[in-house]
Amino acid sequence: MKELGLGLLIIGLISLVLPLINPNVHYVFLKWIDNWGPTMAWVIRGGITLLGLALWLGYKNRD
Numbered sequence: 001m002k003e004l005g006l007g008l009l010i011i012g013l014i015s016l017v018l019p020l021i022n023p024n025v026h027y028v029f030l031k032w033i034d035n036w037g038p039t040m041a042w043v044i045r046g047g048i049t050l051l052g053l054a055l056w057l058g059y060k061n062r063d
Helices: 002-021 038-058
Strands: none
Touching: 002 038
């Protein structure tokens, strides 16, 4: 679960940063998020990031 959380966290952070760096480029793996509009896209990106952070922190010390 720790690895899944870290993966989601990294994907979430990348999805948060990429639209800010170059908003005119539509990346294939982020295109589906924009189908629901800009506000919902940011909610999904933030949710993925927070879920990844919660999983990573929750299982960080369980080794």
